[in-house]
Amino acid sequence: MARPMPAPGRPRCTRAARAAGLALACAMSARPASSAVLRDNLYDVKAVDGREAWAVGNFGAIYHTADAGKTWQPRDSGTKTPLFGVDFAGRNDGWVVGKSALILHTKDAGATWTRQTSPIGSQKPLFKVRALDARTAWAVGDWGAVTVTHDGGENWEDRSLTDDVVLYDVSFPDAQHGFVAGEYGTLLATDDGGATWTKRPVGTEKTLFGVSFSTPRQGWVVGIDGLVLRTRDGGGTWEVQRGSVAAGSIEELGFLEALKNPGLYGVQVAGRYGVVTGDTGMVLTSTDGGETWVRHELPGKQQLVWLRAVSLGDGPEGFVVGGNGFTARIEQDRVVLPAAVETR
Template sequence: MLARTVRRWLVPAVLVFAWLCAPGAAAGAEGVRQRSQIAEDLYDVDFVDADRGWAVGTFGAVYRTADGGRTWQAQPTPTAQHLYGVSFADAASGWAVGRSGEIVHTADGGLHWTEQRSHAHEHLFAVDFIDSREGWAVGDWGVVLHTADGGATWEDRSLPADQIVYAVDFLDHGRGWMVGEFGTILHTRDGGQSWVKQDAGTHKTFFGVAAVSAETAWAVGIDGLVVRTRDGGTSWDLQHGQREAASFEKGGFAGLLDSPGFYDVEIRGGKGYVVGDVGNVLVSEDGGETWTGSLLPAPWRLSWIRGLSVLPSGRGMLVGASGLTFSVDGKQMRFSQLPR
């Protein structure tokens, strides 16, 4: 698992090291007065309405907002494991997953969190609950977990192949997608009883997936890759990046800066967002038909952005390195917490 973890985070670490060594790289941060209330790196966020949301991160961190992300309050959890994914079925019922098979659950909006036993020891990178009873968690070594009783019991539905699964998104109790390393895209129409492999024409790793209908979904990954299907996954169209040659192979660090990895994607309310390394955000204001790039302000431009949650209105909350949180509404950004 260590080799996989190193491989997953090597590129962001190298980029930060290169930036720190560059002359004058941090000069733009002078005079910044706003400090983050959140010290931990944040990996995922989930909102249930315009006001209430939760973000999770390193060392068991869970933060809750009740004012749309303007302020955040820490919530105690029974774990010190890094938490990589969070999903709330409603304002009361939520789950977070992380390292070494960790699953924690709240039934009261995060006032109290308890551990749930999954008997999995692999890292879990994502979780998606369809309602307060049925949910899925995915992660390292092809682990796939399913519950139909709110996590009281978790059933092992792991893949036969040894491949990391980074993201899962279900439309309803029947239809869903999973994505992962080596170009893996898997689709189910029968509630996960069977999974069909779909070909996006690449062996590059996918980190995020989002479906808006039975026919239309997006997947994002390394080297600025964004692909979309409009036929249920029979074919996938390239919208951003390249299917084959890696940017590092083509242009070294300059190529990596031009084509950063993307970690998450979501489209709602006619607006879409893709987030990733080097302060990059892709924004769509036409339901994912076209994408334009946006960057964080200069002092935080090399911060990575790991997770997002988008409301039906199209407004979204994005989270990332060193407690970074900010809201987006199309191309408009409002920062509530900035990295120190």
């Protein structure tokens, strides 16, 4: 029997997930095609620079902003399939991945999107894609799915694991060094451009949803129970910056304590600036290269929204996206809240 697809960036809805304060994120929203609902969940974002970005989400949604997030314009993806990951190499060449191992590609700055042939079985959703350049991209997903192209997507190679593990994120600080994060504390690393991958111990079996390496040696992973870990030696050793590596039930932690440490889904550190996003409107920012993190309290109902992804542009500006069409702009250590994305 095929297992149910886990929602991107969220654990399967077990007591462990609820203990982490993730009850609000366990149910993936759905609506019929004829519904008049105006806002859709957004699962990933890519900042091309400080003003331009792409976001993807439910029902084949692709959005583009060129005015620092003041307005977002829908683009035709040609599908109603949920889209979970997006990345660009420069302004023209980009990829989107989603449910049923879907891969879409553009080479005209998002004006048109074409489907590429995936070597991954259609029962495996792809959750993240990383474009190293116009020819090389990696994508990861459920059931240990890993795939790569070296020719702009004309051909994709299946590099999937034999382990039955969900892989949620992938980071390449350069062409040779890459890192993949997933459930059960999984962290994979390569130093030969993906020819071989080895497991790196992180000291926990908690699910890791996000990974970001600013250099081949310095990186961060984030995950369940508000966990933030940092390495200074390429994943050989890890230090806890936030949360705990020890497992705990909601009975042990208490519900209010669990809510203080909601699941964290997205992370990026670039230069002096870093951002972490997560459940219950969680935003952490850093202005010292990820040495320390400051929590930002979002106003009102925004505190109930799960924030799935963050992407920083060339400088300290970037974008955050999440549930119910949530979008926000990052300006250094400030979180600027424009209107939610509206579909037409």
